[in-house]
Amino acid sequence: MARRVGMEVSIALAEAAKLANVDVISAYPITPQTHVVEHLSELVADGELDAEFIPVESEHSAMSCCVGSSATGARTFTATSSQGLALMHEILYIAPALRLPIVMCVVDRAISGPISIWNDHSDIMAERDTGWIQTFAENAQEAVDLTIHAFRVAEHPEVSLPTIFNLDGFILSHMIEPVVMPEREQLAAYLPSFVPLQRLDPTKPITMGPVGIPPVYTEAKWTQEVAMRNALPVIEKCWDEFEQVFGRKYRSIETYQAEGADVLLVTMGSIGETAMTYVDQARASGVKVGLLRIRLWRPFPKQAFLEAVAGAKALAVVDRCMTLGGVGGPVACELKSALYHEERRPKVVEYQAGLGGRDIPVSDFDRMVQGALAVLAGKRVPEPRVLQVRE
Amino acid sequence: MTQAFKFPGWKDLPLGMDILEPGSARRNRTGDWRSERPVWALEKCVKCAVCVIFCPEGCLSVTEEGYPQVDLDYCKGCGICANECVTACIAMEREVE
Numbered sequence: 001m002a003r004r005v006g007m008e009v010s011i012a013l014a015e016a017a018k019l020a021n022v023d024v025i026s027a028y029p030i031t032p033q034t035h036v037v038e039h040l041s042e043l044v045a046d047g048e049l050d051a052e053f054i055p056v057e058s059e060h061s062a063m064s065c066c067v068g069s070s071a072t073g074a075r076t077f078t079a080t081s082s083q084g085l086a087l088m089h090e091i092l093y094i095a096p097a098l099r100l101p102i103v104m105c106v107v108d109r110a111i112s113g114p115i116s117i118w119n120d121h122s123d124i125m126a127e128r129d130t131g132w133i134q135t136f137a138e139n140a141q142e143a144v145d146l147t148i149h150a151f152r153v154a155e156h157p158e159v160s161l162p163t164i165f166n167l168d169g170f171i172l173s174h175m176i177e178p179v180v181m182p183e184r185e186q187l188a189a190y191l192p193s194f195v196p197l198q199r200l201d202p203t204k205p206i207t208m209g210p211v212g213i214p215p216v217y218t219e220a221k222w223t224q225e226v227a228m229r230n231a232l233p234v235i236e237k238c239w240d241e242f243e244q245v246f247g248r249k250y251r252s253i254e255t256y257q258a259e260g261a262d263v264l265l266v267t268m269g270s271i272g273e274t275a276m277t278y279v280d281q282a283r284a285s286g287v288k289v290g291l292l293r294i295r296l297w298r299p300f301p302k303q304a305f306l307e308a309v310a311g312a313k314a315l316a317v318v319d320r321c322m323t324l325g326g327v328g329g330p331v332a333c334e335l336k337s338a339l340y341h342e343e344r345r346p347k348v349v350e351y352q353a354g355l356g357g358r359d360i361p362v363s364d365f366d367r368m369v370q371g372a373l374a375v376l377a378g379k380r381v382p383e384p385r386v387l388q389v390r391e
Numbered sequence: 392m393t394q395a396f397k398f399p400g401w402k403d404l405p406l407g408m409d410i411l412e413p414g415s416a417r418r419n420r421t422g423d424w425r426s427e428r429p430v431w432a433l434e435k436c437v438k439c440a441v442c443v444i445f446c447p448e449g450c451l452s453v454t455e456e457g458y459p460q461v462d463l464d465y466c467k468g469c470g471i472c473a474n475e476c477v478t479a480c481i482a483m484e485r486e487v488e
Binding site: 098100160197198206209212219220222223226 | 398399400401404405406407408409410411413
């Protein structure tokens, strides 16, 4: 019987990758991801995990190594943060184009400058359109569960796409939280062995990554788009199967106290837990507010999102990233685009908060919801709305 | 140089646009964008084959008589052969439509 243990979240998800029986890990340490790969390298060195741990001189090499490893048909895992993710950038596009189901843990951290080791989502938002499936965890259990789910989805024969699961740096990665670790038998029931659809094999030579000249590049990109669209129902199905085996339920869009809510807060990642505390307090004092959490960011679950907001009059969207000189944060822009063609659509009131490790207390959620209520009352709330900027 | 070739539709592309047939690049005649071609004045040629050795495309070979010859299906017209020729017997001549 699975039992709850207190564990640092980084260690817990490294243990989950071990349970998933990864073949190859190639990574470079960077704060706050360090404990993840440090623990995996120890597991390999101690003989507890029969895998190759390939140390490299940079994240660019780490991701290149993962591409090569996955192309040979090895179950491949890596993890990074912030500048490390940015350094992987050009190779990040290659993995989905080659349909290589690498699994990566991104421990979200602000991008420099100024130099910051603390948490926000500016690192991952810069990789939004690379073609990776992207999910977000809210707590330790979710981080562990999304690790397992990431392997299942990425390697699913109807998907075969690389997958990132995100967790917030320090706020999650370095916390010691209670977590139910998956049992080996559960893993065996949920996660089959990796059977690559195509792989490098000297007895059956193929070429991976040839040039896409103008008459074929568009078609190649379209196949990636179709792959992302087709992945959406499989991702949900893999969560259904997850529930059957592990008893915990996940959806691409999840709501809390959304019924009858005039305003829905929209969050991604760990701040969803603080937002729930706020919603409980606000509901108790009669404010009709609920919470919508985006668990699946790419492919964007447009239909599930539209259904979830159908009854709401306004959305107070929290972006943990700035789009300098742009119009609202990346999440708010996405939601506005998704809503644009709808006849009945809630107002989108966007906020940028929790930048570079700044806490988002309950009172901030109240400010955001009050702002959304003011917009509903016909008042102007000046943009851009970046919270906690000192004069 | 142009061939009757139909590019595949997106549904016909193999997963990841992998090329599943080894050596299929042999079918691609890659010299069709050449703007100049090498022309030999064979009376000055000393059969040293320096041009053959230096050709970066491997599209020069030696005939039975020992003279160099070019496979224009693959020559890009880079002019390295003309530059390296010890007797300066290779001229680069402009391609005309």
